[in-house]
Amino acid sequence: MKSLVFMMAVLFIFYSSFLVSANAAGWYSKPTDFENEISKHLIDIDLDEKQQDFINDLKSKVMKETIKISADIDIAQIEIKDLLRQKSVDIKTIEAKLRQIEMMNTEINLSQIKAIEECKNRLTPGQRKQWK
Numbered sequence: 001m002k003s004l005v006f007m008m009a010v011l012f013i014f015y016s017s018f019l020v021s022a023n024a025a026g027w028y029s030k031p032t033d034f035e036n037e038i039s040k041h042l043i044d045i046d047l048d049e050k051q052q053d054f055i056n057d058l059k060s061k062v063m064k065e066t067i068k069i070s071a072d073i074d075i076a077q078i079e080i081k082d083l084l085r086q087k088s089v090d091i092k093t094i095e096a097k098l099r100q101i102e103m104m105n106t107e108i109n110l111s112q113i114k115a116i117e118e119c120k121n122r123l124t125p126g127q128r129k130q131w132k
Helices: 002-022 031-042 049-085 091-121 125-130
Strands: none
Touching (some): 031 049, 031 091, 049 091
8 A cells, every 4th residue: 555655656746747847848838939939030031022921821830730739738638637546557558648748749849940940941041141
């Protein structure tokens, strides 16, 4: 009985610390943070209409993806809480769910980094020098 209580306490501490780090998921944790970051870099750059359209479409696409994946992360976190409330905790199931969450966080990070690089690649050499 003591070992079960100890294991539950360890899982609770681990899970609590995980939630703190998971809430910081994403290169920019909220879709609007990502949009603001791109806009901050481009504020003093004179973009042509084609560049503006491309960047606006890209920002919209990445923000939508981030929202969808973040919702999936929230659901997975709720599922972990449900698993931890069971009398018999299945560590392998929880481990798989935690790995799934980390994969989704990585997907958000890579998506945002790739989008920033796509924006830079659409700039002329002179505009790239202005990128801050």
